[in-house]
Amino acid sequence: MIIGIDDTDSRKGMCTTYLCALLREELSSFAKLISEPILVRLNPTIPYKTRGNASVALLIECDDKERVFRHVTEKISSMACLDNENTNPGVVFVLEDQFDSVRDKLSSFFKCAVKDVITIDEAKELASELNLEYKAFKNGRGLIGALSACGAMLDLEWDYTYEYLAYREKEVWGTRRTVDEKSLFEADRVTYPDTWDTVDLVNNMVVCVPHSGDPVLYGIRGKDASSVKKAASFVVSEPVERVCIYRTNQGTDMHLMHVSLISEIEEMHSYILEGEVSSEPITIRGGHTIFTLKDEAGDVIDCAAFEPTKNFRELVRKLIPGDRVVVYGSVTENTFNIEKIKITELATSYEIHNPQCPSCGKRMKSAGSGQGYRCKKCGTSSDISDKKEIERDVMPGFYEVPPCARRHLAKQLLRFENEVLPVFPGR
Incomplete structure (x- = not known):
C-alpha cells in the first residue's frame, strides 16, 4: 500500500x-x-x-x-x-x-x-x-x-532529485544546532555539482541548516542518493538520531506554467513570462528592487527581486527600459517574485551631450528651448546633439537568485541542459 x-x-x-x-x-x-x-x-x-x-x-x-x-x-x-x-x-x-x-x-x-x-x-x-x-x-x-x-x-514520470535529511535527538529540539560550518563547505567542494545549495559561496553562508524549532538538523540536496550520502559523510555535527533519503520534486520548476499575457496571470500561481522592461528598476524601503514588465498587449506587472535575494538585486538594477527578459517566479499581491531571469536582448543606451563646435572644438551652449545649440565664440550652430552609446555592464544570459534565497521547487541553473549559461559569481 x-x-x-x-x-x-x-x-x-x-x-x-x-x-x-x-x-x-x-x-x-x-x-x-x-x-x-x-x-x-x-x-x-x-x-x-x-x-x-x-x-x-x-x-x-x-x-x-x-x-x-x-x-x-x-x-x-x-x-x-x-x-x-x-x-x-x-x-x-x-x-x-x-x-x-x-x-x-x-x-x-x-x-x-x-x-x-x-x-x-x-x-x-x-x-x-x-x-x-x-x-x-x-x-x-x-x-x-x-x-x-x-x-x-x-506516477514517476516527473523530474526528481534527492534530499538526505538528518534529524536531531529529541531532547535538543528547539535549541541551537551544532553543525561544523567548515565541514559543510568541504562537503560542497567535494560533491558540487552533484549536490547543490549546501552553502552559498557568494554570500559565505550555510544554507542546508534550518533555524526553526523542527527536528531537522541539516538537509543535503543532489542529483541521486549516492551523491547526497557522500556529501553527508563529510558533515561534522551534534549526534544524529536518524537519517532518511527522499526522492523529491525539489529543484525541478514543477510549479511553473508558461503564460503569454499578463492578463492570464492569477494570484497564488507561478509562471514563466516574457516581456519588455518598461521602467527603471527602483530600490524601495526594505531593500527590495522592483521594475515593471510589459507584455505584447501593453499590460504591465511589477517584478520584484526581494531583499533576501541579496546580490541578485545588483543584476536586476542594471536593467533598463527596452531590455527583453523572461522572468520565472510566483505572483502574490499583484507582484511577480523573481526566482530566475533570462535576459534575451539588451536595449541600447546613450549618453547625450551638447555638440562640439566644428571650428574651435568647444562644447556649444543651448540656444533656448527647441532652438538647438550655438557656439558663443564662433557663432556656429547645430540642431543635433552628440550621442554616445554606453557600454552595458550586463550580458544576455540566464541568472538565478543565490542559494540562500532559493525556493524548494526552483530549478538550479546547473540542472538546465542545452542552455548557454553565464558563470554565476562564486563558481
Missing part, C-alpha cells in the same frame, strides 16, 4: 518528514519497505503552509493492513501539533488493488496541487470518489498533500 501524510507540523516545531522517517523505521518491524520515501513540495504561494509546503509518502508491503492503519493514525495523533490551529493533518491509504484504477486521477491531482489552489472539499470528494481509506484530523487540510504524495508515488 501507499501511505500519504501531510500537515503534522507547525511553525514552532515538528516536521512531517521526520514523522515519515520514524514510521518507516517502525513499520519495517512488521511490513516490507518497497522503495525510498517520497517528499513533494506543493504550490509555494499557499498561505496555509508552515514552511515548505511538503507532503510525504511511503510504499510498503504488509499482511495486516488494519495494523498499519492503526499504527499510522495513532502516531499522527500523538506526534502532530494538533493544539496549533493551523495544523490539520491528513493521511491517505491506497491499497495495491486500487493502484491501476486511481493512478490517473491521483497523478493529475498531484500535478494540480503543485501549480494550482485546491480546496479541502475537493480533496475529500476525490478521496471518497476513489473509495480510499483516509483520516482527516480537525479540518483535514492535510488531505490535499497526502493525496498529492500518493499521486506522486503512483
